[in-house]
Amino acid sequence: MLALIGRAALFAGLWWALAEGAARDWGVGLVSVVLAVATSAWLWPPTTTRLSPSGLLRFLVFFLWQSVRGGVLVARLALHPRLRLRPEVRRFRLRLPPGAGRVLLADTLSLLPGTVSAGFGEDDLRLHVLDRDLVVEADLRAAEAVVAGLLGLELERPEVTGA
């Protein structure tokens, strides 16, 4: 119940922004909020995943900073007089459980420096990398950890990397 009230508040805020604060539209707004809450409860029941507020903050900071990095990096590559790229398709082993977390990670990586998501395998994500020297595993793992923190998900333990 509490979760539904929270969602109603969120959708009311959305409506307020969409109507640009116009008070006379609240009749339609109220109907929209009720329909939105009902739809969201059906598509994404409140019990499945809970967003963590501190996780959200960390995700936003990470995302904004990496977006700027990504934009600047690709813009520099595009504007360089001698265009020099070393792209490759890489497989990234997923440690997030299947579901919303993986989708959010794929979307996030598409917007981050040098990677575009290009399809899921059984337990991996295919990534197109614009320049193989610019994208390091640690950045991808950091994105994965931030997504896990946002959704309160457990990461599978890292595999022992042997010979």
Place this chain on the structure above:
Amino acid sequence: MTGIDAIGAALLWIGAGFFLAGTIGLLRFPDVYARLHALAKVDNLGLGFIALGLALRADSLASALKLLLVWLLALFASATISYLIARRALARGIEPVAEMGADGDQR
């Protein structure tokens, strides 16, 4: 022109600069995958700066928030569409260009 207006104008110019760079990337990059990078990153960042610049000059808090929502929606759409295009291209067997410009030629 007040200080806020000046910052807003500067953000709009920065946004326009990123859009220009993104478009140049779209034209210069060698294949569908690399071009997605130009769209999904540079243009999104340009749009972010423009939305922020306009939000600073908006009449009310609600319309400023609306501009930021426009950016968020565009981010989601852009990430999802790049994913779909890249996945389809791989599934159809379109080989990514492996190297470009290292010795002046393209393989």
